[in-house]
Amino acid sequence: MKTYKIVLLKGDGIGPEIVTQAVKVLNRAAEKFGFAISYDEALLGGCAIDATGVPLPQETIDKCKAADSTLLGAVGGPKWDGMPGNLRPEAGLLGIRGALGLYANLRPAVIFKPLREASPLKTEIIGDNLDILVVRELTGGIYFGEHGKKTVNGAEAAYDTEIYSVPEIERIARVGFEMASKRDGRLCSVDKANVLESSRLWRKTVARIGKEEYPNIELSNLYVDNCAMQLVRNPKQFDVIVTSNIFGDILSDEASMISGSIGMLPSASLGAGKAGLYEPVHGSAPDIAGTGTANPLATILSAAMMLRYSLEEYEAADAIENAVCEILKTARTPDIYTEGMQKVTCEEMGDLVCKIL
Ligand SMILES: NC(=O)C1=CN([C@@H]2O[C@H](COP(=O)(O)OP(=O)(O)OC[C@H]3O[C@@H](n4cnc5c(N)ncnc54)[C@H](O)[C@@H]3O)[C@@H](O)[C@H]2O)C=CC1
Ligand SMILES: CC(C)CC(=O)C(=O)O
Ligand SMILES: [Mg+2]
DSSP states (O other): OOEEEEEEEEESTTHHHHHHHHHHHHHHHHHHHTOEEEEEEOOOTHHHHHHHSSSSOHHHHHHHHHSSEEEEEEOOOGGGTTSOGGGSHHHHHHHHHHHTTOOEEEEEEEOOGGGGGGSSSOHHHHTTOOEEEEEEEOSSGGGTSOEEEEEETTEEEEEEOOOOOHHHHHHHHHHHHHHHHHTTSEEEEEEOTTTOHHHHHHHHHHHHHHHHHOTTSEEEEEEHHHHHHHHHHOGGGOSEEEEOHHHHHHHHHHHHHHTTOGGGOOOEEEOSSSOEEEOOSSOOOTTTTTTTOOOOHHHHHHHHHHHHHTSOOHHHHHHHHHHHHHHTTTEEOGGGOOTTSEEOOHHHHHHHHHHHO
16 A cells, blocks of 8 residues: 655644644545555744754754655744744744745635635625635745845844746746646736836746747736735636745735635645645634634645645545535534534534545
């Protein structure tokens, strides 16, 4: 029997609760579809700082590099808020993405049919279905550019630098075009080319890749401020959005809300190899950690993305997504609760998905 090696980075806040549910679902899928998973755990974020003094121990990088894939909960929380930037839990997350070369972050914002009434958008705006894929550049841009502190006119100042090279833009553009070619054939590149030099290079490079390599894909461009507005006004105009690290971070949180809750949005972080890192789009939600109310579905759906993109267990991936859609007809965690439904805890939601599977 095929055995996959998966590293779990449970992280902080609700991280351990939601990863536990995803592991239950992965195990049930493995049992049903005839493969096995061996798990190892490693430290990332605040829990790593507490145990080792740094947010990303070398042992964590080594374990992830040796695995078939990594499943991550979330990192961060008020306990570590006063720490210097390079020692914050979030620096560990950026570090592992960089160390594994995971430059492409896929964030699908899908409305599961039973959740249409949970979206703040009117049903006539959503239509029959809403399915947007945000392709976010993940190892460059302002999160990875030079940053520091200095004095400006005698006053304390700080700076961060947005920088992109042509090869970095080319490779993420290709991911955007490839994704669009497997979907509706429409790619919208989002930037701030009216202001930023890095965005002008971004726009020019994406246009060239489109013209030379993907002439059949319909390419459009939007400034990020307009895109933020259009996502709420008329989200159906979007098929695939490709954008920079910071713009993708912000736009995907916005897109998550049109699909009901940030607790529903999964992600896949991919690089040159087959192994990836899979995590929900949301953070460690310290405000609800330990209350049993976190929605584990974004993490469960991230596990399904792992099965599809890294382990190539397509049937198992489809089955998990179908089970999630099915359970949403009757059971809801508080973030997506509507009257008449069964209100369930994080753990009960995990159990119910397993039961349907
Ligand atoms: N990938 C990661 O590990 C990320 C970590 N963070 C970190 O997480 C911490 C908290 O950040 P916030 O800005 O509060 O963002 P957050 O995404 O953790 O929470 C925002 C809001 O959404 C709710 N929420 C998030 N996930 C949920 C879920 N699964 N079920 C139900 N409700 C959910 C939270 O309760 C909160 O009200 C910070 O330290 C931040 O830096 C933030 C974003 C991503
Ligand atoms: C380093 C992070 C906390 C960035 C983030 O918010 C994300 O990747 O969604
Ligand atoms: Mg984010």
